Amino acid sequence: MCGATEGGLSLDGVDVAKEAVVQGQVTRGGEPVPNAYVRLLDRTGEFTAEVPTSASGHFRFFAGDGDWTLRTLAPKADPVDRQVRAQVGSVAEVEISVG
Amino acid sequence: MSRENTLVSAQWVEDHLDDANVVLVEVDEDTSAYDKGHIKGAIKLDWTTDLQDQVRRDFVAKDAFEALLSERGVGNDDTVVLYGGNNNWFAAYAYWYFKLYGHQDVKLLDGGRKKWELDSRELTDELPQREQTSYTAQEQDGSIRAFRDEVVAAIGTQNLVDVRSPDEYAGRLLAPAHLPQEQAQRAGHIPTAANVPWSKAANDDGTFKSDDELREIYADAGVDFSKDTIAYCRIGERSSHTWFVLKELLGQENVKNYDGSWTEYGSLVGVPVVLGDDKGDA
Numbered sequence: 001m002c003g004a005t006e007g008g009l010s011l012d013g014v015d016v017a018k019e020a021v022v023q024g025q026v027t028r029g030g031e032p033v034p035n036a037y038v039r040l041l042d043r044t045g046e047f048t049a050e051v052p053t054s055a056s057g058h059f060r061f062f063a064g065d066g067d068w069t070l071r072t073l074a075p076k077a078d079p080v081d082r083q084v085r086a087q088v089g090s091v092a093e094v095e096i097s098v099g
Numbered sequence: 100m101s102r103e104n105t106l107v108s109a110q111w112v113e114d115h116l117d118d119a120n121v122v123l124v125e126v127d128e129d130t131s132a133y134d135k136g137h138i139k140g141a142i143k144l145d146w147t148t149d150l151q152d153q154v155r156r157d158f159v160a161k162d163a164f165e166a167l168l169s170e171r172g173v174g175n176d177d178t179v180v181l182y183g184g185n186n187n188w189f190a191a192y193a194y195w196y197f198k199l200y201g202h203q204d205v206k207l208l209d210g211g212r213k214k215w216e217l218d219s220r221e222l223t224d225e226l227p228q229r230e231q232t233s234y235t236a237q238e239q240d241g242s243i244r245a246f247r248d249e250v251v252a253a254i255g256t257q258n259l260v261d262v263r264s265p266d267e268y269a270g271r272l273l274a275p276a277h278l279p280q281e282q283a284q285r286a287g288h289i290p291t292a293a294n295v296p297w298s299k300a301a302n303d304d305g306t307f308k309s310d311d312e313l314r315e316i317y318a319d320a321g322v323d324f325s326k327d328t329i330a331y332c333r334i335g336e337r338s339s340h341t342w343f344v345l346k347e348l349l350g351q352e353n354v355k356n357y358d359g360s361w362t363e364y365g366s367l368v369g370v371p372v373v374l375g376d377d378k379g380d381a
Contacts, residue, residue, distance in 0.1 A: 018280070047298035048276045062274075064276075
């Protein structure tokens with residue numbers, strides 16, 4: 001399965017020690033945003049992946065070592081860009097607030 | 100083909116929600132997305148169970164495709180409008196699949212489910228009732244599907260377009276980054292393949308760029324429009340998106356999708372593989 005399950009793939013059965021996980025939550029005014037789209041852009045700004053947020057506003061990517069940008073699109077909001085550094089064997093948590 | 104015959108806007112879909120000859124079909128990578136809400140009247144096709152043989156790695160046979168569409172209430176004369184998540188990756192895959200089996204009138208919803216949601220248009224969990232039909236498919240159209248031997252023979256002679264992200268092309272990632280990276284196949288790309296990520300053809304909201312912009316993107320990447328083209332990705336769905344752009348929007352002749360893609364090629368014994376950002380030599 002190639003699946004972008006909502007909010008990113010479950011970590012069940014995933015060896016996190018071998019993955020550079022980038023994950024977090026999208027909120028608006030402190031409330032989770034369940035219908036946002038988070039895009040992962042590489043160090044040159046090129047699209048690498050996208051997931052819709054879960055019911056609780058969460059998302060997850062399996063990136064590689066290095067610097068990435070998270071671009072969040074939500075209805076009735078301007079796109080929000082956030083920088084993140086990922087590393088294999090660790091989990092980078094990013095909280096994203098949209099207007 | 101052209102944009103007018105193959106692509107419809109979200110507004111067009113909203114205006115045709117009650118048109119009995121228009122069948123909306125949702126196809127998502129996340130096969131549960133439909134169940135949580137879909138466009139009114141849309142039926143669901145599950146790419147993992149409905150469109151794939153459950154034993155060997157291949158499509159369902161012609162008779163199984165006929166039985167599937169008959170059971171879901173799709174007629175040969177219906178206008179099929181496909182849409183889905185992931186910027187229409189799997190909807191484009193299903194589009195190519197419908198073309199493979201000879202469906203005449205099939206279109207993509209520009210921007211897919213994301214555009215529909217970002218526009219705050221309505222979704223429902225109500226399931227549509229459609230009368231069973233008696234669908235007849237054509238034999239598979241071999242002119243739009245590439246197999247591995249053709250791909251190896253195309254190195255250095257045809258356009259090979261690798262539509263994965265630059266990190267997957269170079270071998271720094273093995274799968275799109277919403278998936279775990281542990282994979283069985285080797286990393287890298289097919290020698291001489293141009294890297295034109297599928298995403299270059301789309302705006303952030305998932306809609307396609309203009310024909311002029313699209314032509315420039317592929318020409319700048321070294322795609323020679325006078326040659327035949329094979330597009331590939333990891334499992335053949337993102338390359339369906341690019342196949343749609345080259346064949347259906349830009350009207351290029353002789354464009355094939357290699358649905359075996361990297362999960363097949365990267366597992367073949369003895370074929371050449373290039374690591375890094377350069378195309379490599381034939």
